[in-house]
Amino acid sequence: MNIERRLVRKDSLEKLFDILRQNKKTVFAPVMKNGKASFKPVGSFSSIAEDYIQTTQSSKEVIFPRVEKFLDYEKNGKEVSIKGFDYQSVTETVLWGVRPCDTIGFGTLNSIFNWDFKDEIFNARLSKTIILSFSCNKSDDYCFCTSVGGNPGSTAGSDILFTKLGADGDYLAEVVTEKGQAIVALASELFEKTESVEKEKFLANVPVKFNQEEIRKKLEKFFKSSQWVEQSLKCLGCGACAFVCPTCACFDIQDDAHGKIGSRMRCWDSCGYSQFTVHTSGHNPRSVQSQRWRQRIMHKFSYMPERLSVYGCTGCGRCSRACPADMNILEHLISIQEVKI
Amino acid sequence: MDDLRKRAKELIDTSAVKVVIGYEQGTGNKTRALFVENSEVADKLIFDSRCVQNLAAYVTKQEVKSKGKMAITATLPVMRAIIQLASEFQVNDDNLIVIGITPESKIIDFKNLEEVETYVHQFQIEIDARNREILDKLDKMTPSERWKFWIDELSPCFKCYACRAACPMCYCSRCTVDFNRPQWIPVSSNELGNLEWHFMRAMHLTGRCVDCDACANACPLAIPINLLTKKMIEDAKSDFGGYQPSLKGENLLSTFKPDDKENFIQ
Numbered sequence: 001m002n003i004e005r006r007l008v009r010k011d012s013l014e015k016l017f018d019i020l021r022q023n024k025k026t027v028f029a030p031v032m033k034n035g036k037a038s039f040k041p042v043g044s045f046s047s048i049a050e051d052y053i054q055t056t057q058s059s060k061e062v063i064f065p066r067v068e069k070f071l072d073y074e075k076n077g078k079e080v081s082i083k084g085f086d087y088q089s090v091t092e093t094v095l096w097g098v099r100p101c102d103t104i105g106f107g108t109l110n111s112i113f114n115w116d117f118k119d120e121i122f123n124a125r126l127s128k129t130i131i132l133s134f135s136c137n138k139s140d141d142y143c144f145c146t147s148v149g150g151n152p153g154s155t156a157g158s159d160i161l162f163t164k165l166g167a168d169g170d171y172l173a174e175v176v177t178e179k180g181q182a183i184v185a186l187a188s189e190l191f192e193k194t195e196s197v198e199k200e201k202f203l204a205n206v207p208v209k210f211n212q213e214e215i216r217k218k219l220e221k222f223f224k225s226s227q228w229v230e231q232s233l234k235c236l237g238c239g240a241c242a243f244v245c246p247t248c249a250c251f252d253i254q255d256d257a258h259g260k261i262g263s264r265m266r267c268w269d270s271c272g273y274s275q276f277t278v279h280t281s282g283h284n285p286r287s288v289q290s291q292r293w294r295q296r297i298m299h300k301f302s303y304m305p306e307r308l309s310v311y312g313c314t315g316c317g318r319c320s321r322a323c324p325a326d327m328n329i330l331e332h333l334i335s336i337q338e339v340k341i
Numbered sequence: 342m343d344d345l346r347k348r349a350k351e352l353i354d355t356s357a358v359k360v361v362i363g364y365e366q367g368t369g370n371k372t373r374a375l376f377v378e379n380s381e382v383a384d385k386l387i388f389d390s391r392c393v394q395n396l397a398a399y400v401t402k403q404e405v406k407s408k409g410k411m412a413i414t415a416t417l418p419v420m421r422a423i424i425q426l427a428s429e430f431q432v433n434d435d436n437l438i439v440i441g442i443t444p445e446s447k448i449i450d451f452k453n454l455e456e457v458e459t460y461v462h463q464f465q466i467e468i469d470a471r472n473r474e475i476l477d478k479l480d481k482m483t484p485s486e487r488w489k490f491w492i493d494e495l496s497p498c499f500k501c502y503a504c505r506a507a508c509p510m511c512y513c514s515r516c517t518v519d520f521n522r523p524q525w526i527p528v529s530s531n532e533l534g535n536l537e538w539h540f541m542r543a544m545h546l547t548g549r550c551v552d553c554d555a556c557a558n559a560c561p562l563a564i565p566i567n568l569l570t571k572k573m574i575e576d577a578k579s580d581f582g583g584y585q586p587s588l589k590g591e592n593l594l595s596t597f598k599p600d601d602k603e604n605f606i607q
Contacts, residue, residue, distance in 0.1 A: 034563035038497065056561055057499070066499050067529040141369055233404060234374040236506035240561045243501045254521070254528045267529050268499065275519055289404050324394070324503050324559030326373035 003155060004175040006184070007194035008162065013171065014045040019187045020094050025130070028062050029096040030055050039095070048097060053140050054316060058246035059095050059102050063125040064109060066243070068266040070121070070253075075260045090124045094183075098133040101145045101316035103157030105246030106131065111308040112249045130179050135163040139204040142317030144330050147210050150315055152203040159183065163199045172197045209330060210337045212301065212311055219302040221341050223294070231332050232293035234325045239270030241296070241319035241327070247312050250276075271295045297332065344448045345388055345414065348440055350380040352412050358438055359409030362399055364392040374399060378408070388414065388446050395555040397422035397509035401431050412438040418553030420461050422509040425549055425586035427454050431512060458588050466552050466585070468571050475565075476572055492532055495539055497562050500530040504566055505542065507559035510549050517541060543569035548577055548584050548593030 008016070020027055021043070030037040032049040036056040042048055072083045110126060113119035136143075136152035145151060155161045159180035162171045173191055175184055184191045242248040252269040256262055269276060272293070277286045286292050300312030313329070320328040349361040363386045365375035372391045377383045397419050399405045415423060423439055426432045434453045441449030441460060451457045468476065479487060502518075505511040518526045518538055526541055527534035550570040557567035577584055577593055584593040 033497070034565075036561075036563050038562070067531060229404075233376050234399075236398060236503070236559075238503035238506035238559070239501040240503045240559075243499045244561060252528070256527060256529065257524075265529055270501070273502075275515075289402075320368065322561035324507050324561070326367035326371045328368040331368060 001176075001178065001181075004181070004184075005194055005197065006173045006175060006191035007197075008171040008173045008190055008192070010164075010168070010170050012190040013162075016183075016187050016190050017045040017048075017096070019190075020096075020183075023186060025092050025094045027094045027096050028059065042096075053136075053138060053143070054099060054101075054318060054321070056318065056322060057244050058105060058316065058318060059098050060105060060109060060246050062093060062095055063106065063129055064113075064122060064249065066268045068121060070264045070266060072263045073261065085121055087120075087124050090121075090128050092128050092130070093125075094130045094132060096132050098131055098158075099136055099316065100133060100152060100154040100156070100158070100161070101143075101150055101314040102246045103131055103133045103161075104145075104150050104154060105314045105316075106157045108247040108304075108308075108310050108312060108314070109249055111310050112247075115308060130183060131157065131159045132183070133158040133161050135161060135199065135202070136204040136206075137164055137202060139206045140317070142320045142328070142330065143204070143206050143315065144209050144317060145315035146206045146208045147330075147333075148212050148311055148313050148315040152206055153199055163202055165197065165199070165202055169202075172199050206315075210333050212313075215301050215333055215337055216305050216311075218336060218339070218341060219298055222336065222339075223298070225339070227336065227339065228290040228294040231327070231335070232290040235272070235289050235293055235327050236325050237272055237274055237289050237292070238324065239268075239272055240322045240324065241329075242270035242272060243268055244318040244322045246314055246316055246318070247300070271299070293327075297329075297336075301333070342386070342388060342446060345440070345442065345446070346383045346386050348448055348450075349377050349383040349386055349412070352438065352440075353377060353380045353383065357410070358412040360405065361386075361412040361414070361440070362396050362405070363414040363440075364388060364394070364396075376405070376408075386414070388442055390444075392416070393554065393558060395419055395422055395507065395509050395551075395553045397426060398507055398512075398555065400437060401426065401509070401512035406436070410436055410438070412440055415439050415441055415457075416444070417461070417464060418551050418555075419509075420457050421466070421551035421586050422553065424454065424458050424461055424588060425510065425551060426512075428586060428588055428590040428592070454588060458586075462585055465583070466574060468552070468574060472568065472571055475568060476575060479568070479572070491536065494564055495535045495566075496532050498530055498535045498539070498564055499562070500528075500535070500538065501561065503559040503561060504556035507555040508546070509553070509555070510546055510551070511542070517545075539566055539569060542566075543573050546570050547573040548581075548595070549586075550574060551586065 026041055028039045029042045029048040031040040031047055037049045037052040038055050038057050039059045070085055074081050113122040153163055155174050155176045159177045161174045164171055175181055250269045251266045254267050255264050278284045304312040352358045352361055361377040363375050364372045365385045366387055367373035374396055375385055396413055400411055439451045439457045441451055526537050554567050557565055581593055
């Protein structure tokens with residue numbers, strides 16, 4: 001559909017929020033705690049954080065939770081009874097205040113979870129989620145969305161994208177999808193007709209730092225480079241980068257067993273962990289951190305574009321901000337680009 | 342700074358060590374680990390109050406250790422960690438040289454780990470005033486208030502294990518939490534699983550923790566997990582007379598004495 005452009009007065013955002021709540025929608029929005037913004041279910045407009053560049057974690061958790069219970073089981077002699085995933089438990093959820101580098105990530109996750117096997121639980125959550133995103137009017141040195149095909153005002157993946165027109169201004173609302181139109185219909189008086197608005201001048205300036213297509217081509221011949229060892233020596237091997245990432249989708253299936261009863265669930269996993277690829281035999285094909293770091297970069301910038309036709313990075317910079325050892329993905333990608341092969 | 346760079350160059354140029362571990366300017370306002378393997382790189386070494394990552398976490402890493410003999414830029418908490426690691430047979434004079442550094446950026450030359458130990462023993466492990474105040478507040482809470490405090494603080498934890506990775510004392514190649522046959526600690530990051538993980542970690546660090554705050558600094562979600570280990574330091578002091586890392590290897594909670602005053606152990 002064509003993008004519809006409307007004007008939302010700055011005072012109307014709170015009214016919109018209240019209307020969503022009145023319509024019994026769960027609203028996830030950024031909330032500040034210990035100086036970090038993260039997505040939480042919120043009941044009042046005033047608890048939504050405003051002054052931050054980026055939430056520490058991406059909003060992927062709403063659609064791809066860190067722990068997703070698939071089933072409960074009960075053993076009774078030789079019989080096993082299974083209670084499967086309850087699709088009725090997936091209710092309509094609004095994601096409020098998402099940045100364009102997160103909304104683009106939902107498309108990436110969608111490609112992963114529907115690559116060969118169609119992940120019905122993921123799809124159920126995605127179809128029930130309405131994404132109300134906000135353009136970025138500021139950025140920091142860790143941001144690089146424009147180098148990976150995004151931009152601070154990109155509508156990709158949003159149902160409605162709001163852009164603040166000036167520091168104390170009203171909002172341009174770009175209604176991108178039918179889900180977005182349904183929200184407009186709930187509160188049509190808040191979405192005024194408007195002439196065309198130049199939103200670009202209100203967006204953050206994020207300079208292009210590298211060419212991802214060049215990186216992809218270079219990586220084809222880069223597998224044995226000594227750069228992986230140099231880059232990864234300071235990596236401590238935790239999973240912070242993967243867990244804050246809007247597109248990292250690796251998981252592990254775990255059982256939580258208590259005698260005759262138990263449950264089976266999907267838990268986030270990270271290729272940075274030394275145990276990620278350990279075989280039952282004890283052999284580990286990625287026995288050192290440089291091989292794990294290589295996998296992270298290759299997966300995002302070589303394997304994913306090859307197999308899924310999407311890149312696995314949205315340039316949000318979260319991994320670099322979260323890393324306790326200052327492994328900065330942008331710095332590493334630039335140094336890969338600069339290497340002559 | 343010049344002294345530090347000079348010392349690093351000297352160690353590399355005379356082949357006394359293969360790698361010097363220090364700090365360099367990182368991205369944003371961060372500092373980060375620098376591995377000096379040739380003397381030109383030594384010019385990147387810096388030291389200031391932002392350099393709080395505990396570099397001792399690298400000396401047990403196979404990727405760093407395999408380079409050969411190491412030297413490490415060590416503040417007091419790093420020195421304590423080194424002595425504790427030495428007492429647990431993870432480092433020794435043959436594979437590590439310590440370049441001590443005071444808060445005023447003055448270099449201390451140590452001939453061996455015994456000298457490091459002597460230096461370290463001049464200072465007691467003391468909880469700072471700000472955290473002391475928080476611990477007092479926690480002590481005064483009722484058990485249910487305290488339970489709520491920890492559930493609130495720990496439930497955001499997504500078990501990335503940055504705390505474990507940044508801790509010089511968490512060097513086990515296979516952590517208890519990674520075992521699944523049997524599974525001691527729930528893998529999923531739910532409320533109970535998170536509590537069990539952090540409490541288990543605090544218990545394993547009791548009598549060993551050097552109070553460097555690396556775990557809390559590493560946490561991407563800014564969870565004050567170091568309060569747990571700080572509380573353990575306090576308890577170790579009041580119940581067991583406190584501890585100092587020691588080359589003699591007498592770990593506070595893993596040392597058996599035939600004349601122990603508790604009779605359950607005899």
